[in-house]
Amino acid sequence: MPKRSHHGTQDLEQPSKRRRLAGARLDRLSDLSDELLLRILSFLSTGTLVLCRRVSTRLKAVATDSQLWKAAYYNRFVRPRALRLPGISDSAKHLLFSSKSSKWLDEEYLVRRGETLDWMKQYKLRHNWTRGSCAVSEISISDLPPAPPLLLRYHNGIVFTLDSSDGLRAWSSKERRELLATSVIEPHTKDDLPTSMAVDESNDPQFANQDIRISIGFHDGRFCIYSFQPDVRRFARMYEHARSSIGRLSAMTLRWPYLTTMSETRQLSIYKFAEVLGSSREYSQLAPPRLLSSLKSHTTSKPLSLSMKITHHAVVASIAYTLPTYFSGYSVGIQEVRLSLDGDIVESRLATADHGVFQPLHAHPQAVGESSTSPNGTNARDFGSFSTPTSLSYTHPYLLVAHPDNTLTLYLVTSSLEKLAISPGSRLWGHTSSVSGAHVGGRGRAVSVSCRGGEMRVWELEGGVSSLGNRKRLLNGELSIRVKTDRDLVQTNQNSLESTESDRGFGLGLSWADRVEDSSVTRGWVGFDDENVVVLKELAEGAQALVVYDFT
Template sequence: MAVKRQLEDLGDVAPRKRPRQSNRDHIGDLSDELWLRIFSHLSVSTLCTCERVSRRFSAIAGDSQIWKEHYYNRFVRPRAARLPGVKDAQSNGHLYFSSKLSKWLDEDSLVKRGRETNWRKQYKLRHNWTRGNCDISEIHVAEQPPIPPLLVRLQDGVLFTVDSIGGLRAWSAKKERRLLTAIPLNCRNSSPPTSLTVDAQGENGDQRVVVGFQDGHFSIYDLDRSNDAPTFRHSYSHAPSTNGMLTAVAYASPYLLTMTAGQLLSLYVFEQPSKDSTAEIRSPPRLLYSLKSHTVHPPLSLSVRPSSTTILASIAYALPTYFSGWSVGVQELKLSLSGELIDSRLATSSNESRRTLASSLPASLSPTRPGSPSVGSQSDSGPEADTSRTQPTSLSYNHPYLLLSHPDNTLTLFLVTSTSTSLSISPGSRLWGHTSSVSGAYVGGRGKAVSVSSHGDELRIWELEGGLNSLSMRKRLSAGQLSVRVQSSQKSSELQEQNLDVLSDAIAQRGSGLGLAMASRVDELSITRGWVGFDEENVVVLREKSNGGQALVVYDFT
């Protein structure tokens, strides 16, 4: 009885059996729609982490609509908020992006019907631009530098190069970096090419190139990309000009603007061929208007902006001013579609009114340059301190932005205002950031610009949108976010070898002073020709190597 009692007592305190654990994955039972809802509230960094968990998470976290909202929140809404009424429309937190706003923001290509945008890829692309992250590769285009120098243009992922040796060539700026096609030039009396432009109105399937020559004539070539193997087709050649070589050309189909060494500005129009016409050779263009000048100095930039009712042909050029260095001028021709001159306007910006971008900032926000007083200080705010007494190295005009580069490590930004009744240029604002002479600069849409140093080892991306006196511009300036530097992790062996040659030659000439010898050798061995251009994915710089060969350096931000 005692033993039975003990067993009963033990039974009273015996632990219960543990419930068997279920191997069921409750998280996996959630539908993709629920996970999509959860992921839509995550930050970009957390979203990228979730993509590495599993294939399912990678597919859900890469949903285009999630990245579309992140793209708008970071890159579109801050810019669209400056438009009247947009901030109120977005106060409810819903995604709001109309076609009208997209056109104003130059984002209409992302919302075209029939085109599926990869918003994750687009976000990564814009993020890399803001951080300066890119891959660098080279395209060798010439063994020896041609005379005149090689001319380059970039449009829609295609690099167009022309010179007297290799002729007109088209290179792919995409990942493969290969030669697409080439055609020898139809040079009259061995006249070399001196200017190059690509049709601003062209599309990917039909790109038209205009080449100007030393004897004043120009030729038009069409790049046919309808087949697997693209080909050039010669379309038209114009007669030579008695006013000298063509120094610049601009083409926005069907209007062509040319500038000769004799300072003759001419605007042509090509008659549109009928739909039933099968002729490949174009008829001669009709001269709409020509203007003779005696004050235009290089560097200069031509542009043609056609609209539904008028044509605006403009030329922006460097302008020397006595006792105060260099300034800029803009000449606009406003014509009707029939070629009748409506108005001719001229505007200049005087150096005396030039100011620094931070001259009106409080002392607490004014940035400083190494080894120099504050930008907004009294010793650096006078007109003499902001005047470049040397001729600008390059000029780029993409309305309304006009950008000059200088050999004193700076750039100057102007805003051009063109209305139906007036034309004006704002006082220039000096931009600092480079640590050596700036050989070339190019300004594109949305106020984005790229500049390169004379030795190609310093490339900077500028975000100039917002106006010279806007609060956002001042904040970015004070925080040092107005530009970002893009550079390779290590210099190429050719560049290192060239730097050693420069140093050894300068030491050999130290009798006249090491500093002067270094300066003269650096000028002689400049490895860039001053040309720089970019599109949505790439920045391209023309570089000359120590052995005399030339290459296109492609900075890929994809």
């Protein structure tokens, strides 16, 4: 019996089956030119672009085009920064993507690198910073802690370490992470030990094989200038200054040809070097420097930070320091010494933060997950602002102070020809244990580390915390992110109960990985560049290691 057709459908023409022709081309994209295909891909998200790379060889080549990722980098990282500037609206046409250096704020150096820069790699690097995702490795540098403590500086992927036993050493934080060079430091007397070190801040990071100047201060007041030659992996001593009656040099900063030192007796000295004597790199020597100025301070105390900047008309030496006060226990101050290019003092001025902004910690709401006690078991509200900061970092205009509890304080410094001022401090929350050290860079990026447990956080502090947008980010917990290493990501993906039971130690209630982290102590030193963060750690046995966090 034939099937009945549905009502009203018997007169409709049934669609005929299409026959696939042999050799028919279903790939419509292959007929498009690279320019048109590039235009289509420009409307896709970065995640889709990554997937397109797996389709074919041609799509992989087009999806990795430098112009695509350059525009993606600008729209995600540069344009939002420009929108935070006062008076800039989202509809401003001049904020649309362009290769003009003037639109890239202080990142125009990336545009100037031209075709040599891999923009996809640069996007991935910046993306990893925002997520706190990185790989971690260690460089063992000492089996026993040196006395006095190890001195460290980080510059252009090279970690410089200095101690009385192993001397001056250079370590690579890239690729192989190996010892590059070493130089023995011979003291004049038994107690003449190195006490401070600085790396030339005027070196351009774009030139990897450029010689790097290093200054070393000693207990007897003398200092030396060394040159590290990366291409031949060698140190060369260029100058040694005679011992001085001002005593031990506790801090210094070097921006060639100027050197600023601070002694234990609070004597600030500014020197200027002249020409290099000799034509050979190995045997070149410096002429004795000229002492431009020497000032005595009666208020500065540790921790402190020295810095210098050179303009077309003047040289400005700055010292940021902590200042004991009666009401709050401490405050922060900054002194600027402005000199002409000939070495004459133009002015010296001071500024301090208003101690009225320091409130006990119980005046601040405690965030979820934050520790309410200090590492010593002291209640945080009794331990707070009346204790001396653990570290201080100053890179104009950001002044960042780390506290013995789980907080930091950010200040903005205004320095112009008319005035020098420090804004009220903004308390930053996020760490779950004592903050042992922090360092802030010029674009407002900062890295802070806890004393125990290996917790490290990355902060984006550009513009300070006073703006409405940054206050919202702070309340939402978006102003900083905890760094997650490869091991953390693996442990997150594992079954928590199974991994805990299989790795648990005998009777300790802690996994083996947790016991390794808890047995290490962060010594408060942290350095970073655009690709890596380097932290000094000391294990329970006394061995010291450099922990390298790689964001590439």
